Amino acid sequence: MSFKIASSPHQHNQRSTAHIMRLVALACLPGIAVQAVLFGYGVLIQLVLAIVTAWLSEALILKLRGKPVFARLKDNSALLTAVLLAIAIPPYAPWWIIVIGTAFAIIMVKQLYGGLGNNLFNPAMAAYVLLLVSFPLQMTQWLPPLSLQSVDLTPLDAVCSIFTHYSCSGFSLPQLQANIDGITMATPLDTLRTDLARGLTLDESLNRPVFFAFAGTGWLWLNLAYLAGGLLLIQQKIISWRIPLAVIASLFVLSAIATLAAPDTIAGPLFHLFSGGTMLAAFFIATDPVSASTTNKGRLVYGALIGLLVFLIRNFGGYPDAYAFAVLLANMAVPLIDYYTRPRTYGHRPRSELK
Amino acid sequence: MSQFKELTLQGLWKNNPGLVQLLGLCPLLAVTATVTNALGLGAATLLVLLGSNIAVSLVRNHVASEIRIPVFVLIIASLVTVVQLLMNAYTYDLYLSLGIFIPLIVTNCAIIGRAEAFASKNPVLPSAIDAIMMGLGFMLVLLVLGAMREVLGQGTLFDGADLLLGDWAKALRVEVFHADSHFLLAMLPPGAFLGMGLLIALKNVIDNKLKQQKTVEKGSIARARITGAAQ
Numbered sequence: 001m002s003f004k005i006a007s008s009p010h011q012h013n014q015r016s017t018a019h020i021m022r023l024v025a026l027a028c029l030p031g032i033a034v035q036a037v038l039f040g041y042g043v044l045i046q047l048v049l050a051i052v053t054a055w056l057s058e059a060l061i062l063k064l065r066g067k068p069v070f071a072r073l074k075d076n077s078a079l080l081t082a083v084l085l086a087i088a089i090p091p092y093a094p095w096w097i098i099v100i101g102t103a104f105a106i107i108m109v110k111q112l113y114g115g116l117g118n119n120l121f122n123p124a125m126a127a128y129v130l131l132l133v134s135f136p137l138q139m140t141q142w143l144p145p146l147s148l149q150s151v152d153l154t155p156l157d158a159v160c161s162i163f164t165h166y167s168c169s170g171f172s173l174p175q176l177q178a179n180i181d182g183i184t185m186a187t188p189l190d191t192l193r194t195d196l197a198r199g200l201t202l203d204e205s206l207n208r209p210v211f212f213a214f215a216g217t218g219w220l221w222l223n224l225a226y227l228a229g230g231l232l233l234i235q236q237k238i239i240s241w242r243i244p245l246a247v248i249a250s251l252f253v254l255s256a257i258a259t260l261a262a263p264d265t266i267a268g269p270l271f272h273l274f275s276g277g278t279m280l281a282a283f284f285i286a287t288d289p290v291s292a293s294t295t296n297k298g299r300l301v302y303g304a305l306i307g308l309l310v311f312l313i314r315n316f317g318g319y320p321d322a323y324a325f326a327v328l329l330a331n332m333a334v335p336l337i338d339y340y341t342r343p344r345t346y347g348h349r350p351r352s353e354l355k
Numbered sequence: 356m357s358q359f360k361e362l363t364l365q366g367l368w369k370n371n372p373g374l375v376q377l378l379g380l381c382p383l384l385a386v387t388a389t390v391t392n393a394l395g396l397g398a399a400t401l402l403v404l405l406g407s408n409i410a411v412s413l414v415r416n417h418v419a420s421e422i423r424i425p426v427f428v429l430i431i432a433s434l435v436t437v438v439q440l441l442m443n444a445y446t447y448d449l450y451l452s453l454g455i456f457i458p459l460i461v462t463n464c465a466i467i468g469r470a471e472a473f474a475s476k477n478p479v480l481p482s483a484i485d486a487i488m489m490g491l492g493f494m495l496v497l498l499v500l501g502a503m504r505e506v507l508g509q510g511t512l513f514d515g516a517d518l519l520l521g522d523w524a525k526a527l528r529v530e531v532f533h534a535d536s537h538f539l540l541a542m543l544p545p546g547a548f549l550g551m552g553l554l555i556a557l558k559n560v561i562d563n564k565l566k567q568q569k570t571v572e573k574g575s576i577a578r579a580r581i582t583g584a585a586q
Contacts, residue, residue: 100538108549134540 015238017116021076023238025083027229028284032087034225038145038218041155042091045162046098047083053102054082061111077116081105084124084285088277088324089131090142092173095162097138101127121331122291128324141173142187145218148209149176188216189276189320192267201264215274223279230283239287242296246303247282247310248273254311266315276314281306281323291331298334298341305330305337359484366488373496374558378465382456383497384547388508391515393501395449396456397494399438401487404466406434408486411474427470428461435460448518465493496554503550506531507541 035043058078062069082102089098105127113119132139143149153176157167166172177186186194188210195205210216215223233239255269272278277285286292286306293302306326313322344350372378379400386392410430418426439457442450450457460466469489474482505512510532516524540546 130540133543133545134538135536136539137536 017075017077020238021080023236024233024284025076025080027233027238028083028087028226030225030229031222031280034221035087035091038147038221039091039143040146040153040158042143042158042162043087044155045158046086046089046091046093049095049098049162050082050086050102051079053099054078054106057103057106058111061107062115065111065115067115072115075116078106078110081110081123084280085127087280088124088128088285090139092141092143092158092161092176093138094165097131097135100134101131104130117290119290122285122288122327125285125324125327125331129328132319132324140186140190141177142190143173143176144210148217186210187276187320188219188271189314193320196265202267203264214268214270219276220274223274226279226283230279233283233287239283240296240299242299243287243292243303244282246300247286247307248278250304250307251278251311252307254308255315258311258315272311272314276321277323278310281310281327285323285327286330291327291334293334293337293341295338295341295343297343298337301337301341302330302334305333358481362481362484363488366485366490366492367495368492371492371496371558372465372468372489373493374555376465376468378468379463379493380551382459382463383493383500384544384551386453386456387497387501387504387547387550388542389505389515390498390501390513391449391519392452393497394494394516395442395446395453395519396460397490397497399442399453399457400460400463400466401490401494402438403431403434403460403463404469404490404493405483405486406437407431407466407470408474408482409479410434411470412477412479412482415475423475424467424471427467427475431466431470432461446519448515452515452518465489500547500550500554503554504541504546507538508546509537509542510534 032043032047055073055078058073059069062072082105085101085105086098089101105123109121109123109126110116110119143153146153153167157169160166160168161171161173161176167176191208191210192202192205195208196202205211212218212220214220230239230244234241234244251272252269255266255272258266259268267275282303286303293299306323309326309329310322313319313325319325366372370376373380373383382396382400386396407427407430411427414426414430435458438460439450442453442457469486473485477485502512505514510530512529512531513524513527516527520527541550
């Protein structure tokens with residue numbers, strides 16, 4: 001009789017990679033639905049484009065590498081990368097943005113490192129950074145929520161403006177960004193940043209129409225939807241609670257302290273938690289099992305590091321939102337974090353007792 | 356003649372300073388944003404390499420081996436100064452756009468590497484041929500990388516070639532495609548690293564293909580395994 005020698009994890013449950021990836025993608029659905037209803041249907045077209053590109057590039061590179069194409073495609077990991085990238089970029093960005101981004105994520109960031117499980121960086125976020133650095137204009141043209149737009153956008157308009165840069169009735173994106181008063185509106189984080197740079201105080205800025213209650217109009221619901229999806233994933237034990245909790249807690253604590261210290265220039269913790277990509281990043285992106293830390297203590301450190309970086313970049317850095325940069329920087333720190341947080345092996349003494 | 360052929364093959368392909376020895380990566384990655392810059396720096400490096408190899412080969416028997424490295428560096432530095440002044444005089448705009456990377460040719464390991472590894476052990480003629488071939492190999496890599504990055508980044512080729520070659524070269528400028536928004540990453544340093552990695556990968560793929568063909572042509576002898584259990 002022979003014993004199979006395998007590396008950890010030794011405990012198995014019945015879930016396959018494909019099943020997990022599918023569940024994560026499904027848990028994004030509430031967020032996608034909210035985004036489609038409140039911000040227009042552009043996100044759905046981006047999703048289709050992203051998924052098709054991801055499958056094509058994955059198939060191409062698997063073929064080149066001489067791996068079984070169909071079996072690997074079925075693990076849904078390319079699908080999930082495509083979904084995450086498509087919901088992270090501005091929904092009305094031109095079609096080639098998402099095509100370049102997804103192809104880069106799959107070919108360069110994932111497959112060139114050796115495919116699923118070997119990539120150092122989160123593919124969706126690396127692609128997001130590529131796009132943000134390469135095409136800063138297109139990647140910051142977020143339309144305001146539908147309720148604030150001066151022009152009514154139909155689903156057909158979404159198709160037109162993604163593929164031709166103009167809506168079917170001939171409006172360009174900067175025109176669509178303007179509200180009824182003709183003032184261009186950006187995302188809440190961007191607006192706040194610009195206002196603060198112009199010398200307005202926090203309270204003066206928060207009176208603008210893009211803000212609602214303690215966060216941005218529409219963005220609050222979007223973040224709540226991702227929060228719901230994320231909690232479902234934790235309940236299903238697909239992701240561990242440690243990373244999301246650490247991200248949220250560190251961002252919360254830091255911005256609470258900072259807003260007490262500088263109430264006129266730094267927004268409060270609730271604004272930070274429910275603006276931009278906080279919930280999406282905390283539950284869906286930072287928890288990527290490949291590029292995140294794998295030890296329990298390490299996950300807390302990793303999440304807290306992301307929260308810290310996001311806080312720093314949002315308030316003192318060059319970009320309004322910073323999850324992509326924060327996640328990539330934390331990815332780089334993962335080998336170190338994992339090294340110093342290795343759990344004690346059963347039967348071995350803790351390192352402090354070894355003299 | 357066979358030595359000449361061997362030197363050519365070594366410099367251009369088998370032992371290419373850019374793709375195989377990975378020497379002089381700093382200028383290679385920094386100035387290849389356009390073909391013109393790549394051509395300018397490639398030519399400057401080639402000139403310096405040729406001069407230094409000849410000079411080092413000439414003095415190789417008169418320099419004590421303990422102080423050979425400082426002597427080589429002095430030779431190279433004086434040649435770089437000459438090239439720098441020449442470019443300052445004749446191709447002023449390119450001189451400005453290459454900036455610090457012209458004086459930095461002194462620190463290009465490809466040059467001191469050839470002086471130490473080849474020119475200090477060989478007569479003048481082979482050293483000169485080696486310099487030309489190594490310089491050409493380096494320049495070719497610069498040009499390919501520059502072309503990749505320029506096409507991706509701006510959609511043009513030979514943009515600003517007149518800075519290097521004179522006014523007639525304005526006709527060389529090719530607009531491959533026109534885009535309103537440039538692919539900035541290709542122009543930025545990460546684009547250089549990605550492009551370089553892809554070039555090295557491409558070379559390895561070609562080498563592997565060639566090797567496979569060779570083994571097929573030779574024909575492998577089938578051997579029956581007689582010891583140990585074949586699993």
